[in-house]
Amino acid sequence: MQTRGTPRRGLLQAGAGLGLAATVPAQPRAQTAPARGGDPLRIGVMTDLSGPFAGAGSVPLFNGAEVAIALFNERGGVDGRPVAAVSADSQSKADVAINEAERLLGQEGLEVVTGIYSSAHAVPLSGRFEAARKMMWITSAIATAVLKDKHFRYVFRPTVHSDQYAEGTVSVVAENAQKRLGMAPEKVKLAVIYEDGPYGTGVSTAIEANAKKRNMPLVLKEAYSATTPDLSTLVTKLRRERPDIVYQVGYNPDITLFLRQARSGGLRFRMLFGHGAGWSQIDKLWDTFGKDIQYFCNADPAATQMLDWEKLQPGVGDLARTFVERYSAKHQVRDLPPHASMGFNNTWIFLEHVLKPAVRKSGGMTAEALREAALQVDIPLGGTIQGYGVKFEPPESAMAGQNSRSICVVMQFRDGKSHVIWPSQIGQEPVLPLPPENPYALRS
Amino acid sequence: MGLLDPFLLEALVNGILLGGVFALPALGLNLVFGVVDVVWLCYAELVMVGMYAVWFLHTQAGWPLALAFAACLPVVALLGVLLHLLVVRPLLNSPPINQVLATGGVLFVLQGAATLVFSTEFRSLGVDMPPMEVGEVFVSGTKLAAFCAALLGAAILWAFLKFTYVGTAIRAIARDREVMPLMGVDPRRIYLIASAVGGALAGLAACLLVVQLDVHPFVGLSFGPITFMICVMGGLGNMLGGFLAAFLMGLIISVGGFWGTTEFSYVVAFAFFILVMFLRPQGLFAR
Numbered sequence: 001m002q003t004r005g006t007p008r009r010g011l012l013q014a015g016a017g018l019g020l021a022a023t024v025p026a027q028p029r030a031q032t033a034p035a036r037g038g039d040p041l042r043i044g045v046m047t048d049l050s051g052p053f054a055g056a057g058s059v060p061l062f063n064g065a066e067v068a069i070a071l072f073n074e075r076g077g078v079d080g081r082p083v084a085a086v087s088a089d090s091q092s093k094a095d096v097a098i099n100e101a102e103r104l105l106g107q108e109g110l111e112v113v114t115g116i117y118s119s120a121h122a123v124p125l126s127g128r129f130e131a132a133r134k135m136m137w138i139t140s141a142i143a144t145a146v147l148k149d150k151h152f153r154y155v156f157r158p159t160v161h162s163d164q165y166a167e168g169t170v171s172v173v174a175e176n177a178q179k180r181l182g183m184a185p186e187k188v189k190l191a192v193i194y195e196d197g198p199y200g201t202g203v204s205t206a207i208e209a210n211a212k213k214r215n216m217p218l219v220l221k222e223a224y225s226a227t228t229p230d231l232s233t234l235v236t237k238l239r240r241e242r243p244d245i246v247y248q249v250g251y252n253p254d255i256t257l258f259l260r261q262a263r264s265g266g267l268r269f270r271m272l273f274g275h276g277a278g279w280s281q282i283d284k285l286w287d288t289f290g291k292d293i294q295y296f297c298n299a300d301p302a303a304t305q306m307l308d309w310e311k312l313q314p315g316v317g318d319l320a321r322t323f324v325e326r327y328s329a330k331h332q333v334r335d336l337p338p339h340a341s342m343g344f345n346n347t348w349i350f351l352e353h354v355l356k357p358a359v360r361k362s363g364g365m366t367a368e369a370l371r372e373a374a375l376q377v378d379i380p381l382g383g384t385i386q387g388y389g390v391k392f393e394p395p396e397s398a399m400a401g402q403n404s405r406s407i408c409v410v411m412q413f414r415d416g417k418s419h420v421i422w423p424s425q426i427g428q429e430p431v432l433p434l435p436p437e438n439p440y441a442l443r444s
Numbered sequence: 445m446g447l448l449d450p451f452l453l454e455a456l457v458n459g460i461l462l463g464g465v466f467a468l469p470a471l472g473l474n475l476v477f478g479v480v481d482v483v484w485l486c487y488a489e490l491v492m493v494g495m496y497a498v499w500f501l502h503t504q505a506g507w508p509l510a511l512a513f514a515a516c517l518p519v520v521a522l523l524g525v526l527l528h529l530l531v532v533r534p535l536l537n538s539p540p541i542n543q544v545l546a547t548g549g550v551l552f553v554l555q556g557a558a559t560l561v562f563s564t565e566f567r568s569l570g571v572d573m574p575p576m577e578v579g580e581v582f583v584s585g586t587k588l589a590a591f592c593a594a595l596l597g598a599a600i601l602w603a604f605l606k607f608t609y610v611g612t613a614i615r616a617i618a619r620d621r622e623v624m625p626l627m628g629v630d631p632r633r634i635y636l637i638a639s640a641v642g643g644a645l646a647g648l649a650a651c652l653l654v655v656q657l658d659v660h661p662f663v664g665l666s667f668g669p670i671t672f673m674i675c676v677m678g679g680l681g682n683m684l685g686g687f688l689a690a691f692l693m694g695l696i697i698s699v700g701g702f703w704g705t706t707e708f709s710y711v712v713a714f715a716f717f718i719l720v721m722f723l724r725p726q727g728l729f730a731r
Contacts, residue, residue, distance in 0.1 A: 049564070050555075050556075050559050050564060050661070050662075051564070051662055052660070052662055052665075055564045055565055055566045055660055092662075196707060222705050223705070223706065223707050224706040224707065225706075225707070225710070227665045227666050228666065228706065229462075229465065229657065229667045229670070230458070230462050230697070230698075232458040232461075232462070232584065232698070233455050233458055233459075233697075233699075233701035233706065233709070234701065236451050236454045236455055236458065236582075236702065237451070237701075237702065239451070239582075240451045252566055252658075253566060253657065253658055253660065253663070253666065256566065256568065256658050257656075257657060260572065260586075260656070261584065263572070263575075264573075264575040264582065264584035264585065264586060264587070265454075265584065266575060266577065266582040284565070284566060287568070288566075288568040288658070
């Protein structure tokens, strides 16, 4: 039988590593390959290895980064100098994230911290890093508000931002409304429910703006706490409004709670779209709901195995293959979650395209040198294992530090795996609406 | 929108059923506090352990669900006894803040232990009952069954406290901790029994919650804080008060969410709680 998710031993090691990291300065955790000489280059890796976010994608994010660092070291690091990761567990709590950041910057004296799963953490941390003039390299947290109009100079995000999620999930409906739903887009009723942190708020605001742009009616937009014990009243209200499309932006306990209560509350719709985080943990969702979530959709940066590696830039497909083989061998999952690819890819971009040139140019590793190197990164489309290119917005831009070439895709669950359906140029034909045998399908 | 609006009716039913979710933990917490005079800050984590026990026995060990439920109660009751013997009893004469901090420490120990043993994965029992459909009103079969079981559990507890010698002793100790030892009641034994019963109630709550929520080490965050609020609102140590306050809170959250928003309903619930603390600091139903 396959084991899924984080093996207990791995988590024990992570916990032990965290304990050490809290008490012993500079304990490298994610460095697994032998050093070939020279002082290690120490970087922080902060994710949520405990608390609700751990099960909503933060652990695969960490595991992906771990593979990237090990592979980078195996390939010689930076001219023989290995990378040593100092890990920190933000425990799904913003106050812990802030304290851990203080430890990494102060006690550990690090110049850069990578990772950061949650936007709720990224918002307060980004200001702190900017003030300290240390680099924050966000590999997951997607809220647009983290960067918008901030003009940060030391905060970089190679991954997508929340506006792109909404662009994808609203576009799928608008582009397919007439052909597959038999309705003009202006007649398709939308509803969005979301966790009330910066992540949910950012995506839902973008959904509202996208719907408005296309004259699509939004019949309900409502927030809830991700730790709420009950969503049945929200289900009742959704049923009253009779939306055709339900958008949910959630982590994990709230997603499963909603799906259960939606079913027992008689809620039906033509399609449901998730937006990353818990919705990207396809193995877990499939184990819990099986065929009930067949053809449900989700938006996130593509997990690398969804792409045609032959179409990526030369050498990138091989890197993707190596990553998938190593990750699968260690963690044994049916379908790698996008967060695993995000952890690997965005850490790899940092190591290969920022750290390496910065160290080579300056001889050391300062946040200033890293920042300058980051602004020089120019990776074309298809140049990373998630398909997107990399070019960061300059400080004068409203989205300073954001990768302007990042791409969000919309995928659909089919028999326990995710398949890209949007952008339509690279995606498969979507199944829309839900077929009548689906227990959530709207009865016509 | 009249009172016969089926959606409002559904929200009312949801509120009552939600009250059933909160009622059992509130009952157990109040029983222990009323008798032992120590707040088990880790009570929601005892429920979490019980949920894991059911999940493990049913999905991993292959036990029938009914048997896993039956085993959960003594397991958590034993945990309650151990908590009393190892943590609470040595601190019985300590300042209340020490007792709260100690049981708060157990909360983190249990969360950490669950993370190490079961990882941070969300575990699902995969059990669901079909909903009941009355006109346009949908009632969750799972929640209704849990609600009935909660009422049954509360009735059995009431009968135990009312009609048995030990139950009478428990009530007597809860009323006057100083005098009862003079009348031949051994408080140490009663404390132990109350802890076991409090643990068993946490076990029963676990059985009802595990069919509604995914199990993970931090599941207690979903209902723990609000359970404490309910206990204080009903009158800390007052079992009937806590039980009734649970349904009141469930209704406020559900109907408030229906008329306003989900977030607004919690604002209303907490505002109501603060108001009660101003007007009746001893609790709504305290005598």
